[in-house]
Amino acid sequence: MKLAVVGGGSTYTPELIDGFARLRDTLPIEELVLVDPAADRLELVGGLARRIFAKQDHAGRITTTTDVDAGVADADAxxxxxxxxxxxxxxxDETWPLxxxxxxxxxxxxxxxxxxxRTVPVVLDIAERVRRANPDAWIIDFTNPVGIVTRALLQAGHKAVGLCNVAIGFQRKFxxxxxxxxxxxxLDHVGLNHLTWELGVRLGGPDGENALPRLLAEHGEAIAGDLRMDRRxxxxxxxxxSYYLRYFYAHDEVVRELGTKPSRAAEVAAMEKELLAMYGDPALDEKPELLAKRGGAFYSEAAVDLAASLLGDGGSPVQVVNTYNRGTLPFLPDDAVIEVQARVGRDGAAPLPVPALDPLYAGLIANVTAYEDLALDAALRGGRDRVFKALLAHPLIGQFDYAEGLTDRLIAHNREHLAWA
Structure with missing residues (x-):
């Protein structure tokens, strides 16, 4: 089995490597290719990846390349x-909207x-290269914004499933x-990527006892604290x-907070510099503790589980993924991409039925889906007017003057990445 990771020079890749090494019985990888245009980072990450495999006695071969076509050739996923x-x-992105x-x-x-x-055109180009190399290869998208990117892939006819670590993080915490x-x-996990709610926490199976009321009664303060939301x-x-609902439920509070401290990007950039220095140490043969602060907890377990199910029989039969709605949420189009529990196998992901949603959730899901429709149209066809309409439709913006000002700033700050600008 051959897997390729595009973006393999990420400082977070050792988390993925550690999961591949620990869970090799679930996903028996023979060859793993890390693909990234940043050759210097790729060398550091690739070296640590090989040492992690060696320490855990994984027989798989790890190679690195800056050439996408070479990296994805004959890859199964x-x-x-x-x-x-x-x-x-x-x-x-984290500063000019403020x-x-x-x-x-x-x-x-x-x-x-x-x-x-910035992302959709690049991902679609990579996906076409994957399709030319192996039309049967699965694409697992962890690239944000996952819902929009996954929809772009599916609409272009690619074999793709979107993945986020929010659900597995809740599962582990609960x-x-x-x-x-x-x-x-x-989990009764329902919504769109980064716009989800855990409506139930079932023990033993999808139809098991709902432990959510007990969790909230006994651990509500801790759960709210982790979300950085008011317990009320x-x-x-x-x-x-999900944590991301804080941007909707406490928007003005978050804006004030963000204006008084360094951006998360600045924190991560400093962390990445330190991590890369660690990765260059030939004695390091495990993921460092600092990596846990980088984000994406349990991503490796979720990725292994999904890949194993798509490529064989090793993964869990039911997983939370991003895939086509197909009537699951009747108030959305069939080709909207939702994030719910789905039955996953060699043929892809089929969403499980979801009970009728309270309008409190359905309304926001429908609103953000409309924004995502317009956002994808802007990503595929470009143009200032399409960008403006997407911004105006977003429930966190929704005012004409805001959308006008944000449109000008977005284009100014991203011109080098927008072919049409």
Whole structure:
């Protein structure tokens, strides 16, 4: 089995490598190719990756290349984890929206749109290269904004499934609080990527006892604290929203907060510099503790599980993924991409049925889906007017003057990445 990781020079790749090494019985990789245009980073990450495999007695071969075509040749699956423009672009995404009084974040709002505009054309080009190399290869997308990117891939006819670590993070956290094995915890996870709610926490299976009321009663303060939300929000909802709902439920508070501290991009850039220095140490043969602060917890376990199910019979039959709606949420088009539990196998992902949603959630999902429609159109066809319409449709923006100002700033800060600008 051959896997390729595009964006393999990321400082987060050792987390993925560690998962591949530990879970080799689930996903028996014979060859792993790390692909990245940054040759200097790739050398450091690739060296540590080989040492991790060697320490854990993994027999697989790890190679590195800056050539996408060479890297994806004959790959059974390709994982996409790229960041077009790097941390410098992320820094801008997190700052210029604040000038208009809107949240600065790399996956939602104006910053998220900027990332989508930069990313979708690049991902589609890579996907075409994958298809030419092996039409049967699966593409696993971890590149944000996952929902928009996955929809672009699916609409272009690629074999693709989107992946996020939010659900597996909740699963692990709830299992720890309930003192059970994570495999016993099944989530009623519903929504769009980075716009989801845990409506239930089932023990033993999808139809098992709902432990969510007990979790909220006994651990509500800790859960709300991890989300950085007021406990009253969680209690009033009676469900657990993802961290990203904070940008919607406490938007103005977050904007004020972001204006008083360094951006997350600046923090990550400093962390990456330190991590790369560590990776260059030939004595290091395991992922460093600092990597846990980088983000993306449990990504490796989720990626292994998904790849194993798509390529064979080793993964879990039911997983939370991003895939076509196909009538699951009746208020959305069939070709909207949603994030829900799905049955995953060699033929792809089929969403499991979801009970009728409270309008409180359905309304916001429908609104953000409309924005994603317009965002994808802007990413595919370009043009100032399409960018403006997407910004105006986003519930975190929604005012004419805000959308006008943000449109000008988005184009100015991203001109080098926009072929039409």
């Amino acid at each position: 390709v994982l996409l984890q790229l960041r077009v423009g790097g941390q410098a672009a992320r820094e801008r 000038e208009c009084g809107c949240v600065g974040q790399e996956t939602t709002g104006a910053g998220g749109l900027a990332k989508a505009l 299992a720890r609080l309930l003192d059970v094995n994570p495999s016993e915890v099944h 929000i969680v209690d009033r909802l009676g469900v657990v929203p």
